[in-house]
Every structure is written in structure tokens, then in C-alpha cells.
Amino acid sequence: MRRRAVLGAGAAALGAAGIGWSLLTPKLPGKLLHSRAPLPRPFEARLAIPAVLAGEEIVQREADLAILPGLTTRAWTYNGSFPGPTVITRSGRAATVTHRNQLPEPVVVHLHGGHTPAGSDGYPIDQIMPLPPAAAHHYMATMAGDTTVGARTYRYPMQQRAATLWYHDHRMGFTGPAVYRGLAGFHLVRDDEEDALPLPRGERELPLMITDRAFEEDGSFRYPLGDADYMNGVLGDVILVNGRPWPVHEVDPARYRLRLLNASNARRYRLQFDPQPPGGDAFVQIGSDGGLLTRPIGHDTLELAPAERFDVVVDFARWKPGTKVRLIDRDGGDVMRFDVTGPKTDDPSRVPPVLSTSAEPLPPPKRSRTFRFGQGRDGTWRINDLTYQPGRALARPRLGEVEHWRFVTDFHHPIHLHLNHFQVVSRNANEIGEYDKGWKDTVDLRASEAVEIAVRFTDYTGTFMLHCHNLEHEDMAMMADFVVEP
Numbered sequence: 001m002r003r004r005a006v007l008g009a010g011a012a013a014l015g016a017a018g019i020g021w022s023l024l025t026p027k028l029p030g031k032l033l034h035s036r037a038p039l040p041r042p043f044e045a046r047l048a049i050p051a052v053l054a055g056e057e058i059v060q061r062e063a064d065l066a067i068l069p070g071l072t073t074r075a076w077t078y079n080g081s082f083p084g085p086t087v088i089t090r091s092g093r094a095a096t097v098t099h100r101n102q103l104p105e106p107v108v109v110h111l112h113g114g115h116t117p118a119g120s121d122g123y124p125i126d127q128i129m130p131l132p133p134a135a136a137h138h139y140m141a142t143m144a145g146d147t148t149v150g151a152r153t154y155r156y157p158m159q160q161r162a163a164t165l166w167y168h169d170h171r172m173g174f175t176g177p178a179v180y181r182g183l184a185g186f187h188l189v190r191d192d193e194e195d196a197l198p199l200p201r202g203e204r205e206l207p208l209m210i211t212d213r214a215f216e217e218d219g220s221f222r223y224p225l226g227d228a229d230y231m232n233g234v235l236g237d238v239i240l241v242n243g244r245p246w247p248v249h250e251v252d253p254a255r256y257r258l259r260l261l262n263a264s265n266a267r268r269y270r271l272q273f274d275p276q277p278p279g280g281d282a283f284v285q286i287g288s289d290g291g292l293l294t295r296p297i298g299h300d301t302l303e304l305a306p307a308e309r310f311d312v313v314v315d316f317a318r319w320k321p322g323t324k325v326r327l328i329d330r331d332g333g334d335v336m337r338f339d340v341t342g343p344k345t346d347d348p349s350r351v352p353p354v355l356s357t358s359a360e361p362l363p364p365p366k367r368s369r370t371f372r373f374g375q376g377r378d379g380t381w382r383i384n385d386l387t388y389q390p391g392r393a394l395a396r397p398r399l400g401e402v403e404h405w406r407f408v409t410d411f412h413h414p415i416h417l418h419l420n421h422f423q424v425v426s427r428n429a430n431e432i433g434e435y436d437k438g439w440k441d442t443v444d445l446r447a448s449e450a451v452e453i454a455v456r457f458t459d460y461t462g463t464f465m466l467h468c469h470n471l472e473h474e475d476m477a478m479m480a481d482f483v484v485e486p
């Protein structure tokens with residue numbers, strides 16, 4: 001803890017020295033948008049677990065969801081639900097998912113954390129046009145990507161280890177509103193290494209997608225499309241877990257595996273239990289964005305930036321049966337509640353001291369590059385002072401080679417790399433942070449921070465993305481292409 005405090009002070013000093021950004025940029029990663037609908041009290045809704053996708057097809061369509069009491073929310077959905085159905089695939093076994101677009105606008109699907117060839121990676125102008133063809137024609141006129149009309153089949157080789165991935169919309173300039181309207185779902189990859197561990201499973205394995213939203217008076221999602229006041233990021237005043245407002249879930253006094261995903265557009269969370277269990281370390285982290293850690297790590301607090309995943313085991317036997325354990329955000333209030341019920345039950349699960357052997361450090365890099373994430377004088381969000389332009393590559397790494405990429409920020413930016421998971425090698429020229437461990441695809445940077453990552457570009461050549469995952473920044477052009485060359 002002491003080291004973190006010192007780093008924080010160092011970052012503040014840096015910010016004051018580089019006067020430009022620190023005076024212009026606010027402290028919050030966005031602006032709070034208030035709901036106009038009456039809101040329920042926390043802990044009145046039950047947690048819902050998204051259904052597992054049966055088959056290989058998802059229909060994107062509008063649906064009326066029951067989120068707030070007495071109102072319906074017209075959402076954009078995958079198969080009629082928010083979150084969408086959970087896709088489950090097996091490491092090493094190729095999978096396809098066909099998306100049909102019955103929404104009124106074009107869509108793009110990105111499998112976040114997927115090790116996916118360029119043609120199925122969800123490049124922002126590779127859009128699925130809406131039907132009927134007349135509507136498609138209208139959008140075609142302005143788009144130059146590899147587009148299809150009505151449907152597209154994404155091919156996922158799944159040459160990657162078990163991990164919590166998620167799929168979401170990635171359309172050029174409109175990712176923020178599309179995800180906010182409901183286009184997000186889990187995709188879990190399983191493998192033999194993980195199956196062999198005695199981790200909690202079945203009803204004691206819970207994917208938890210955390211989002212924040214604001215609502216209009218009629219119950220529809222409130223999003224400030226095109227409002228420059230919200231270009232730093234949109235923060236809602238309701239926390240949804242798996243699409244339910246501040247839900248409750250009854251748990252046995254036993255271990256549970258929680259696959260936490262921050263799918264919010266801009267909000268960061270500092271999650272903590274209230275009360276905390278005796279002895280602390282309530283969250284035993286077993287995995288990161290890219291799957292299992294080598295060894296578990298105990299945390300009292302978990303910090304999740306947009307798009308990050310933390311795979312944790314929580315032992316609810318550490319609280320007395322009858323305890324109502326709130327999961328709170330130290331910056332924003334309630335998230336959800338776990339009610340520990342019943343007498344002690346059988347719990348065959350445990351967390352072994354060694355989880356995985358596949359996290360050896362990467363060899364030294366062939367080359368290093370620096371990417372500066374900052375705001376231009378016109379207000380656009382930029383990388384290396386460039387706004388996004390499809391087809392303009394900021395880097396051309398060679399297939400099979402290791403590179404070090406250094407990210408430097410002016411403001412809080414969660415930075416996401418497509419194609420390969422990476423390892424964080426330093427933060428502010430110092431040791432990595434306590435949330436940087438394991439294989440990552442998104443790394444959280446605060447204002448005036450510098451993080452260095454090591455990444456090896458493997459298996460697929462072609463064009464991929466590097467971008468900020470604050471979706472309002474992403475839509476305001478904070479993206480870049482990189483091309484993996486043979």
C-alpha cells in the first residue's frame with residue numbers, strides 16, 4: 001500500500017509539471033448523467049444469470065426488457081437479452097458464430113480478448129448492414145470496409161487458453177451508444193488445464209457483468225448522443241449487474257467463482273465487500289483478462305477499468321450465515337448484495353497454490369514503441385497526436401516477434417490491444433501494480449502515467465486495433481491500426 005501511495009504522489013507531481021493537460025482535464029473519467037425515471041431502491045431485484053447460447057447463431061434485435069419496476073426498456077440485444085447469451089467454447093476447437101442484424105443500424109462484433117484472425121476480429125468498418133437492402137444501401141454509400149448485408153459468420157479458431165472473454169459492438173464512431181443500448185455478452189473459453197483444478201463450478205461459478213446506465217422517464221436508456229459535454233465519458237446513476245439494478249443473490253456459505261467484467265462505457269470501480277471478512281483478502285484473484293494467473297493473489301479491493309476482467313474466488317463461509325454482504329464501489333456506492341444463507345454445506349472446491357504454468361516472461365523485445373494518448377486542441381482524443389483513420393497503421397510489428405509498447409497518458413485511459421494478450425512489465429518506470437499481473441488485454445492508466453507492456457504477435461497477419469476502451473474516447477477517434485506483417 002505504501003508503494004502505491006508514493007506512486008500516486010509521483011504521478012500528481014508529473015501532472016503539475018506538465019501544466020497543459022492537468023489544468024484542462026477533470027479528475028473523473030467522465031460526466032454523471034442523471035436518470036429521469038423513478039429509480040428502485042438497491043437490492044430489490046434478483047440477480048439473473050445469462051443463458052448459454054445454444055447453437056451458433058445470434059440475432060441482433062430490439063427487445064423490451066424489464067429493468068426498472070413498472071417500466072420497460074427498449075434495448076438493442078443479442079437474442080433478446082441483456083447481457084446477451086453466454087457463448088462457451090473450447091480451447092483448440094474452432095467455433096463460428098453467425099450474427100444476423102435485425103437492428104435499424106449497422107453493427108460490428110468484436111470478440112474482446114479473442115485471438116482472432118483479422119477478417120473475424122470486428123474491424124470498425126467491417127459492418128453488418130441492416131435489412132432491408134434499401135437501408136443497407138444508405139449506409140454502404142459512406143462505408144468502405146469489408147461489409148455484408150443482413151448477416152455475417154465470424155470464425156474463431158480458439159487457439160488460446162481458457163479465459164473470460166466478452167463480445168460487444170465495435171462499430172466505427174458508434175460503439176459507445178451501441179454497447180450502452182445492450183450489445184454485450186460473455187464468451188467463456190474452457191480448457192483441460194483449468195478443468196483439472198478443483199475450482200467452484202456449476203451454480204457456484206457466476207459471470208457478473210457490471211455496467212452503469214441512466215434512464216429516460218419512459219424507461220428507455222438515456223444516452224447523450226452527440227453531446228460534447230460528455231466527451232470525457234458517460235457515467236450512469238444506476239449500477240446494473242447482468243442487466244439488473246443493484247441485484248441480490250443468495251449464496252451458500254461456500255466458495256464461489258466470480259468472473260467480474262466491467263462492461264461500463266467509462267466508469268471505473270474500486271470493489272470491496274461490506275462487511276469485509278475477518279482477516280481480509282476477500283477476493284482471491286485466480287485469473288486476469290487472459291486466463292489463470294500462476295498463483296492466486298489476495299485483495300481487499302479490486303480496481304476494474306472499463307473492459308477489464310478479474311476472475312476471483314470468494315469464500316462466503318468466512319461470513320456468518322445470515323450476513324448480507326454488500327459489494328460496493330468505494331467511489332460510487334452499492335453494486336450488488338450477496339445474502340449468505342443456510343447451514344454449512346459440502347464444499348469440494350479449493351484454490352490450489354499453483355494455478356497455471358503458462359505465464360513465463362516473454363524474451364527481450366526486438367523493438368520498442370511509444371504511444372501517447374492525449375486530447376487534441378479541437379477536443380478529439382488522439383494517439384500520437386493523430387485521430388483515427390482506417391487504413392493508417394501506427395505500427396507494423398513482424399509476426400512472431402516480441403515488442404515492448406510504452407503507453408503514456410494525459411487523462412485516465414483503459415488501453416486495449418487486439419489479437420494478443422500482453423504482460424505489463426513496468427508502471428511509471430517502477431514495479432507493476434497489483435492489478436497488472438498475468439496476461440492482460442486491457443491496462444488501466446491514470447492521468448500522467450506511463451506503462452510498458454511486452455507482447456508477442458502470433459499466428460495471424462493483417463490489420464488489428466489498439467485503442468482506448470473508454471467508449472466515448474474510442475468513438476471520438478482514440479484508436480489506431482497496427483498491421484502484423486509476415
Ligand SMILES: [Cu+2]
Binds near residue numbers: 413474
Ligand atoms: Cu481514453
